Amino acid sequence: GPFMIWLEGRVPPPILVILAGILNLGLTTYSSAQFQPPWALISALGILSGILGIGGMVACIHCGTTIHPRNPHETKVLVTSGAYRFTRKPMFLGLMLLLSAYYLMQPTTFSPFGLLGVLWYLTRFQIVPEERVLAEKFGDLYLQYKQTVRR
Numbered sequence: 001g002p003f004m005i006w007l008e009g010r011v012p013p014p015i016l017v018i019l020a021g022i023l024n025l026g027l028t029t030y031s032s033a034q035f036q037p038p039w040a041l042i043s044a045l046g047i048l049s050g051i052l053g054i055g056g057m058v059a060c061i062h063c064g065t066t067i068h069p070r071n072p073h074e075t076k077v078l079v080t081s082g083a084y085r086f087t088r089k090p091m092f093l094g095l096m097l098l099l100s101a102y103y104l105m106q107p108t109t110f111s112p113f114g115l116l117g118v119l120w121y122l123t124r125f126q127i128v129p130e131e132r133v134l135a136e137k138f139g140d141l142y143l144q145y146k147q148t149v150r151r
Contacts, residue, residue, distance in 0.1 A: 008129040009070045013122055017095045020114045021102050033107035045101035053094030055083030067091070069126060072133040080145055088131075088151045092122055127151065 059082030060067045066074040069091075083090035099118060103111035134142045 004125075007125045009072070009126060011121075011125070013069055013092060013095055013126060016118055016121060017099050020099060020118045024103060024106060024108055024110055024114055027108045027110045028106055031109040033109055033111070035107045037104045037107075042101050042104050045097045045104070049094045049097035049101060051094075052083055052087070052090040052097065056090030056094065058082060059084055059090075069130070072130040073137075075134065075137060078134065078138045078141055078145065080149070085149065088146065088149050089127060092127065096122075 057067050059079050062082070063077045063079045065076045065079060066072075068074070087093050096115070096119060099115060103115060131142075131146070135146075
């Protein structure tokens with residue numbers, strides 16, 4: 001309905017991830033999980049998160065287009081270089097990896113649901129509307145890119 005359309009692109013992805021992290025932190029006093037993953041895994045996720053996130057921003061800035069997720073209409077160029085050769089959404093993937101690393105550092109019984117919830121929300125209210133705009137704006141060029149590079 002109208003509310004679902006209104007939600008599209010409303011909450012900036014970094015804010016959503018921060019809110020999910022704060023909620024998880026608040027829940028650690030109630031449901032701390034007895035699970036200690038290796039620090040190497042947490043570190044690897046954090047480093048990969050930074051590489052993808054910063055790589056995505058650098059590629060967009062280098063191509064002279066917007067990095068602001070709330071304004072997909074302002075996209076001037078379809079970026080397919082740099083981090084965008086490996087994933088269509090490097091900044092979103094970077095945020096999800098960062099949230100995963102945090103959830104592994106502070107595991108609660110909520111953590112897997114928080115991760116799935118953020119992933120669902122980002123897909124439904126950010127990625128799908130953004131991809132709709134890119135398809136309208138770049139047509140076959142975007143559809144071809146979409147077929148060759150995974151989200």
